[in-house]
Amino acid sequence: MTQFITVALTQQPPQSLWGKADVSFDSNSASIHLKGSDDLRQIQMAARKLRSQGLNQVSLAGDLWSIDCQWAFFQGFATAKTGYEVQWTGSDEVQQQLEYRRYSATFARQLVNATPEDLPPVSLAQLSANWLKELAADKISFKIIKGDDLLTHEWAGIHAVGRGSERPPALLELDYNPSGDVNADVDIALVGKGITFDSGGYSIKSSEGMLGMKADMGGAATVTAALGLAIQSGLTKRVKLFLCCAENLISGHAYKLGDIITYKNGTTVEIVNTDAEGRLVLADGLQAASETGAPLIINAATLTGAVVMAVGTNYNAIFSPQPEMLELARNKAGDVAERVWPLPLDPWHKTMCPSPYADTANSRPAKGGGAGGASNAAGFLSRFVREDANWLHMDLAAAFEDNNSSLWAAGATTHGVLTIAELINN
Structure with missing residues (x-):
């Protein structure tokens, strides 16, 4: 069974052991630590980092995931090669709109x-x-x-x-x-x-x-x-x-x-x-x-x-x-x-x-x-x-x-x- 990694957004700085990194890990979850300057760009770059580390399936979770934040993550996570999946979060309407976007963009x-x-x-x-x-x-x-x-x-x-x-x-x-x-x-x-x-x-x-x-x-x-x-x-x-x-x-x-x-x-x-x-x-x-x-x-x-x-x-x-x-x-x-x-x-x-x-x-x-x-x-x-x-x-x-x-x-x-x-x- 494929294991999905949960990804959350947080406005809290990473623990000191992570230094200046904007992505930290805890068991089967990851956190993107927003710095507040250009959140969408930072999220997309963080998604690229996660994908380049070999992650293929992620589930977005938490209250900070707006429709734009989720789409920025997907755009950074997507690759020419298939076999990846992003599970949305939020209301049914938000998830439906994101699915329309994903289907069209794919x-x-x-x-x-x-x-x-x-x-x-x-x-x-x-x-x-x-x-x-x-x-x-x-x-x-x-x-x-x-x-x-x-x-x-x-x-x-x-x-x-x-x-x-x-x-x-x-x-x-x-x-x-x-x-x-x-x-x-x-x-x-x-x-x-x-x-x-x-x-x-x-x-x-x-x-x-x-x-x-x-x-x-x-x-x-x-x-x-x-x-x-x-x-x-x-x-x-x-x-x-x-x-x-x-x-x-x-x-x-x-x-x-x-x-x-x-x-x-x-x-x-x-x-x-x-x-x-x-x-x-x-x-x-x-x-x-x-x-x-x-x-x-x-x-x-x-x-x-x-x-x-x-x-x-x-x-x-x-x-x-x-x-x-x-x-x-x-x-x-x-x-x-x-x-x-x-x-x-x-x-x-x-x-x-x-x-x-x-x-x-x-x-x-x-x-x-x-x-x-x-x-x-x-x-x-x-x-x-x-x-x-x-x-x-x-x-x-x-x-x-x-x-x-x-x-x-x-x-x-x-x-x-x-x-x-x-x-x-x-």
Whole structure:
């Protein structure tokens, strides 16, 4: 029989024999001694310590475990390898909400950590749709447009990026319509970047830079899990989901530097960097989202390396032309103890990737897209968003850890799922 270790929170300092340690042990129990400066961060780090010592099953106990404290512990305890378990504490309602979070985050974590061989673009679309159908079968319909059929629908960006692979690119269009009324207004449209592997294309990445690129579909996993969490919490709004799925590989069929893509809205884009592919597929998804008439459009993507340089890996960056949208996102992230930070997005950012041959280039011919690369990428995306829509772009700097850290195990973090779920439910 598996022995669960009981873990409690205490505001009492550890006994002197433990020195300055913030975790102490007594028989089959452990105590995390809160220092009061940043409790959630300390709890998550303590969970990592316990997990790294070989503990697999823990039971949380005591009066100090708020829902945020328990979730911080779970996020530190979770790993890419399965076989661990955390038992919640508190009221039935608190435990149910935590179970919704765990179920959604585990789905996203498994998707992001899957090998690129096991998760081609069409499979990403299909698995995401199937999981949401399990949550609300009679409220969901979907279709997957793949391969050359993308050109029939004028989704030129997804097709261009994915045509170099033998495994076809795909766009998932999913409709969560709880009223069943086909004429009901769409309240929210979600868009996720689903690059199941990113070699960089002909602008090829280094081996080190390519190793974690199975996680380049983190945006698709994040918005799917967020919608699933909102559905479990009783979502009554109509939401449409668009996942832009492709492998960015090199072959005789792959897109090349100097190519020009003409988008459905007439915008022409010169390719100056095949490794700036995420914005090319999102451009299709954002146009599809705009066509729904939804007043709120949210997209998530592991889009730029520049954003990691700007905010590190403990924050996700947010961009919006509407200051009130940024404030709402910050408030909602704060409500669920996630971290976001706004970066600049002005109208002139859409002109920061000029081209002598097309309306715009997809980047600048400089390492990382040059100065302000994350904002320039957001400016590029803004060309494809309906002007009267409220729009939030989330660049997921905190979605994946290449190696174990003091806060996270290596792999997907799912940081951002709760924020988007809160925005959906707002």
